[in-house]
Amino acid sequence: MIVKEIRLKNFRNVKEAKVSFAPGVNVLYGDNAEGKTNLLEAVYFAAIGKSFRGQHLSEVVSFDETEASLSLDFIGGGREQNIYFRLFGNRMRTVEKNKVHMTRMSELMGAFRAVLFCPEHLSLIKEGPSERRQYLDIAISSAEPLYLASLQRYNRVLKQRNALLKTAEEEPQNFAATIDVWSAQLAKEAAYIARSRHRYLTRAAVHVQNCFADMTEDREKPTLTYMGPAGRDADYEDLAAVEAYCLEKLTTRHEREIAAGATLYGVHKDDIEVLLNGKEARLYGSQGQQRSLALAFKLAEGEVCREDCGEYPVFLLDDVLSELDGGRRRYLIEKIGDKQVILTTCEEDGFTSPRRILVKGGTYTPQDG
Numbered sequence: 063m064i065v066k067e068i069r070l071k072n073f074r075n076v077k078e079a080k081v082s083f084a085p086g087v088n089v090l091y092g093d094n095a096e097g098k099t100n101l102l103e104a105v106y107f108a109a110i111g112k113s114f115r116g117q118h119l120s121e122v123v124s125f126d127e128t129e130a131s132l133s134l135d136f137i138g139g140g141r142e143q144n145i146y147f148r149l150f151g152n153r154m155r156t157v158e159k160n161k162v163h164m165t166r167m168s169e170l171m172g173a174f175r176a177v178l179f180c181p182e183h184l185s186l187i188k189e190g191p192s193e194r195r196q197y198l199d200i201a202i203s204s205a206e207p208l209y210l211a212s213l214q215r216y217n218r219v220l221k222q223r224n225a226l227l228k229t230a231e232e233e234p235q236n237f238a239a240t241i242d243v244w245s246a247q248l249a250k251e252a253a254y255i256a257r258s259r260h261r262y263l264t265r266a267a268v269h270v271q272n273c274f275a276d277m278t279e280d281r282e283k284p285t286l287t288y289m290g291p292a293g294r295d296a297d298y299e300d301l302a303a304v305e306a307y308c309l310e311k312l313t314t315r316h317e318r319e320i321a322a323g324a325t326l327y328g329v330h331k332d333d334i335e336v337l338l339n340g341k342e343a344r345l346y347g348s349q350g351q352q353r354s355l356a357l358a359f360k361l362a363e364g365e366v367c368r369e370d371c372g373e374y375p376v377f378l379l380d381d382v383l384s385e386l387d388g389g390r391r392r393y394l395i396e397k398i399g400d401k402q403v404i405l406t407t408c409e410e411d412g413f414t415s416p417r418r419i420l421v422k423g424g425t426y427t428p429q430d431g
Contacts, residue, residue: 063175063376064137064402065105072130073122073149074100075424082428084417087395088404092421098406101426102178102378105404108134108145109176109375110200111157111167120151127151136174138373145174168207168214175204175367179360180380186359187352188344191333198334201363202262205370209258216251219244220325228323230316245312248328253305255329256290260298262366263288263334269362270355277354277393284343284355287335291328294335350387357390361397379405 065083070076075097090098099115103122106114113122123130132147146158157164164170186193203210223244230237267286274284287294292307311327319326336343336355343355367375377398383391383405406421418429 063373065376065404066135066137066142068101068104068108068135069133070101070104070131072124072127073104073132074124076100076104077124077424079424079426081419081426083402083404085402086417087399088402088417088419090404090406090419090421090426091409093408096421097424097426098421099380100424101421102380102404102406104132105134105376106176106178106378107132107147108136109174109204111147111170114178114180119149119153119155123149123151134174136376138174139371143173145170166211168211171207171210172204172371175371175375176378177360177364177367177375178378178380179357179382181382181385183360184353184356184382184385186356187336187347191331194334195330195332197359197363198259198262198332201266201366202258204375205367206258209255212251212254212258216248216255216329219247219251220328220330223248224324227319227325230320241316242313245309248325249305249309249312252291252308252329253301256288256292256304256332257298257301259329259332260288260290265366265369266359266362269365270358273358273361273397274354277358277390282339282351284358285335285337285340287337289333289335291332350390353386354390357386357394361394364398364401374401377401377403379403381406381408383407384409 064085067080067082069080071078079101081101090101092098103113103115107122112119115121128151130149132149134145136143136145143160144158146161148156157167157170159170159173186197199213203213223241226237226241226244230241263286270284270286274282288298290296290298290304291311292298292304296304296307298304308328312325315326338347338351338355341347343352347355364375364377379394383394384407386394420427420429
């Protein structure tokens with residue numbers, strides 16, 4: 063995929079801008095807090111329909127403004143396409159794909175694909191399970207719209223079930239009358255989500271191992287295992303069996319869940335076990351090894367995307383090169399240098415014939431030639 067142009071109005075500190083990109087490496091450079099990450103955020107917004115920097119839609123609308131807009135022209139599937147967002151400060155938005163109004167975000171997922179790599183992702187291995195679940199959710203949703211819809215249903219049911227558990231002692235009759243209904247719905251969605259996560263990780267693990275072998279000259283071997291709701295050795299292709307297992311957990315341990323005031327079983331507890339030469343990388347891996355693994359995870363995301371849609375995504379690197387040592391920096395540029403890359407940096411120099419754009423005060427000035 064290739065981003066051709068993005069147009070922004072009242073997006074973060076960008077009052078109005080039109081920025082064109084070239085195939086290959088595009089460098090956004092300038093001082094901190096000038097708007098480099100804002101532009102990267104806008105491009106990624108078109109891919110996932112939300113900001114990677116905050117939970118609230120209103121945060122991307124410029125201060126003292128009531129609405130913002132974002133329009134992205136790109137080439138995907140061999141043709142020119144457009145994604146348009148109109149964003150309002152009250153969390154409302156309108157979305158169009160090729161001038162056709164979208165009623166659900168799941169209709170947009172997969173139209174434009176990008177892989178984001180930022181300094182926070184370097185903690186993918188050493189941080190908690192939620193970071194790795196988020197990695198899976200974003201990667202899978204871009205290729206499988208039904209997954210996003212299932213995940214949204216799961217989260218809605220989980221919220222309702224947790225509320226019921228919190229009031230179970232004060233309202234025992236209501237709890238007894240409805241808990242099994244919520245549990246059955248949760249188990250059904252959990253089985254589908256677990257199967258999708260297991261399938262994706264099985265594919266991504268091959269690319270992670272290949273990337274890591276390249277980086278370490280075959281000296282170290284990572285092993286990735288999906289730690290889903292039915293355990294590490296379950297057959298996640300058997301939806302009925304996984305659903306039955308989850309339902310049994312959700313219907314036979316009410317006392318423990320009531321005491322906790324929350325649902326204790328399900329895919330919201332999933333994790334990825336990452337071993338390096340048989341040892342848990344999160345605990346025993348060096349910082350360099352953990353960062354190499356995180357880098358391999360993001361490169362694997364791009365490879366699986368290519369397998370799914372026949373073309374590479376756009377790679378977005380937000381000040382990540384400064385966080386990598388020389389060897390990993392060279393490896394990353396070598397692996398993605400022939401694809402479209404948009405990266406941010408405070409340094410102008412150090413790149414071979416890139417498209418350079420000076421960023422200052424929310425304005426973007428090409429410096430080519």
